[in-house]
Amino acid sequence: MRKKSLEVCLSPAMFAQHADKEAVVVVIDILRATSAICTAFANGARAIIPVTTVEEARNKKLDGFLIAAERDGFVLDFADFGNSPFNFTSDKVEGKTIVYSTTNGTSIINMASSCSAVLIGSYLNFSALSDWLISQEQNVILFCAGWKTRFNLEDTLCAGVFANKLLESGKFNTNCDSAHAAIDLWHLAKSDLMGYIEKAAQRSRLRDKGLDDCIGYCHTFDTTTVIPVLRGDRLVAL
Amino acid sequence: MRKKSLEVCLSPAMFAQHADKEAVVVVIDILRATSAICTAFANGARAIIPVTTVEEARNKKLDGFLIAAERDGFVLDFADFGNSPFNFTSDKVEGKTIVYSTTNGTSIINMASSCSAVLIGSYLNFSALSDWLISQEQNVILFCAGWKTRFNLEDTLCAGVFANKLLESGKFNTNCDSAHAAIDLWHLAKSDLMGYIEKAAQRSRLRDKGLDDCIGYCHTFDTTTVIPVLRGDRLVAL
Numbered sequence: 001m002r003k004k005s006l007e008v009c010l011s012p013a014m015f016a017q018h019a020d021k022e023a024v025v026v027v028i029d030i031l032r033a034t035s036a037i038c039t040a041f042a043n044g045a046r047a048i049i050p051v052t053t054v055e056e057a058r059n060k061k062l063d064g065f066l067i068a069a070e071r072d073g074f075v076l077d078f079a080d081f082g083n084s085p086f087n088f089t090s091d092k093v094e095g096k097t098i099v100y101s102t103t104n105g106t107s108i109i110n111m112a113s114s115c116s117a118v119l120i121g122s123y124l125n126f127s128a129l130s131d132w133l134i135s136q137e138q139n140v141i142l143f144c145a146g147w148k149t150r151f152n153l154e155d156t157l158c159a160g161v162f163a164n165k166l167l168e169s170g171k172f173n174t175n176c177d178s179a180h181a182a183i184d185l186w187h188l189a190k191s192d193l194m195g196y197i198e199k200a201a202q203r204s205r206l207r208d209k210g211l212d213d214c215i216g217y218c219h220t221f222d223t224t225t226v227i228p229v230l231r232g233d234r235l236v237a238l
Numbered sequence: 239m240r241k242k243s244l245e246v247c248l249s250p251a252m253f254a255q256h257a258d259k260e261a262v263v264v265v266i267d268i269l270r271a272t273s274a275i276c277t278a279f280a281n282g283a284r285a286i287i288p289v290t291t292v293e294e295a296r297n298k299k300l301d302g303f304l305i306a307a308e309r310d311g312f313v314l315d316f317a318d319f320g321n322s323p324f325n326f327t328s329d330k331v332e333g334k335t336i337v338y339s340t341t342n343g344t345s346i347i348n349m350a351s352s353c354s355a356v357l358i359g360s361y362l363n364f365s366a367l368s369d370w371l372i373s374q375e376q377n378v379i380l381f382c383a384g385w386k387t388r389f390n391l392e393d394t395l396c397a398g399v400f401a402n403k404l405l406e407s408g409k410f411n412t413n414c415d416s417a418h419a420a421i422d423l424w425h426l427a428k429s430d431l432m433g434y435i436e437k438a439a440q441r442s443r444l445r446d447k448g449l450d451d452c453i454g455y456c457h458t459f460d461t462t463t464v465i466p467v468l469r470g471d472r473l474v475a476l
Contacts, residue, residue: 178388
């Protein structure tokens with residue numbers, strides 16, 4: 001069996017060069033969108049509708065949906081709650097469909113939707129998602145959200161641990177420099193992940209806004225086995 | 239004295255997010271454009287005119303300039319020579335003005351020209367250029383050419399060694415995740431740079447075309463003290 005290709009895209013600005021209609025795309029935006037989405041499904045959410053603009057989110061409010069929406073870490077005033085994974089508790093989300101709009105994450109989910117499948121990745125669902133990717137016979141793109149089209153460390157490290165496991169399975173190979181860099185940075189950081197992430201700009205931004213209570217949680221492996229996947233206009237559990 | 243900012247841009251696709259009119263930009267495209275440009279000046283070239291399109295290069299031929307032009311490693315048929323630094327020997331380039339067009343490097347030089355200054359960086363002029371940058375009181379962007387808007391390892395490592403020296407000088411600080419990543423990858427690679435670079439995609443591309451004779455040379459520190467700088471439409475020695 002010919003090995004499938006593995007690529008890491010380090011920023012939305014580079015996605016066009018990586019895009020491959022045959023590939024499964026894993027969106028990684030761990031501080032905080034994809035960690036929050038995994039948490040919502042772990043707590044029983046029925047579906048999440050990612051929308052890009054504030055206006056779309058506001059219009060959906062009128063349709064009666066629960067709204068999670070933030071920009072640069074701040075909750076939008078018409079929203080029910082913001083982007084912290086701690087907001088998506090069972091009592092709020094179980095059985096509900098949530099409209100979700102964040103600074104980066106949701107526009108990237110829509111950007112990836114031209115590919116074969118779009119999945120949501122984080123440390124929280126690492127083993128379940130990586131095992132599923134290995135079980136498929138498809139190319140994989142690990143798509144880091146970055147920050148406003150820039151590279152970021154936290155998503156790159158998470159892409160690195162996924163890339164490392166996929167290559168170790170023997171089912172994939174890569175000729176992608178970004179994948180090598182992500183894996184090497186992961187190995188460098190893994191023994192003290194919280195210490196390493198101290199130098200990430202997003203770490204400082206969240207601390208400055210008092211939003212850093214979830215950093216440890218967002219770097220916890222395997223709190224759930226849910227694999228959110230895009231079906232039409234919404235994410236559902238695979 | 240307030241410290242100046244240091245950033246690393248990992249791909250032309252992300253340059254718009256890093257661009258800063260106050261900053262000095264160092265273009266890094268070590269395999270092979272910026273190594274070749276440093277070599278040309280070390281061997282006495284008077285000036286190098288970077289042009290983006292094949293058509294511009296061909297028109298300049300009619301004006302009697304020496305033409306160095308390649309696409310994807312192949313010399314264009316009307317050119318006097320291609321992109322290997324070994325072409326830019328004293329007997330060919332001394333006192334000459336050369337029109338130069340490559341797959342990546344020259345378009346990036348022009349992209350950076352909105353900033354305060356554009357300099358050409360490589361391992362070959364590392365100490366001279368880094369000492370000069372430290373002596374200035376200006377923000378610095380280390381601009382990796384990458385490959386067709388993608389991230390590459392070889393330019394990132396070179397940015398890492400520059401970034402490391404600039405930060406160690408105490409004159410700069412950084413809040414740029416790309417700078418941290420480049421420095422960490424540099425420290426990981428430096429003890430066996432040629433071994434590390436084996437996994438770079440450009441290493442394989444050059445080998446496949448028989449163009450890899452210059453890899454070791456392009457990773458050699460301080461063969462020259464020239465600092466190419468953009469003045470108007472051309473590069474000259476600072």
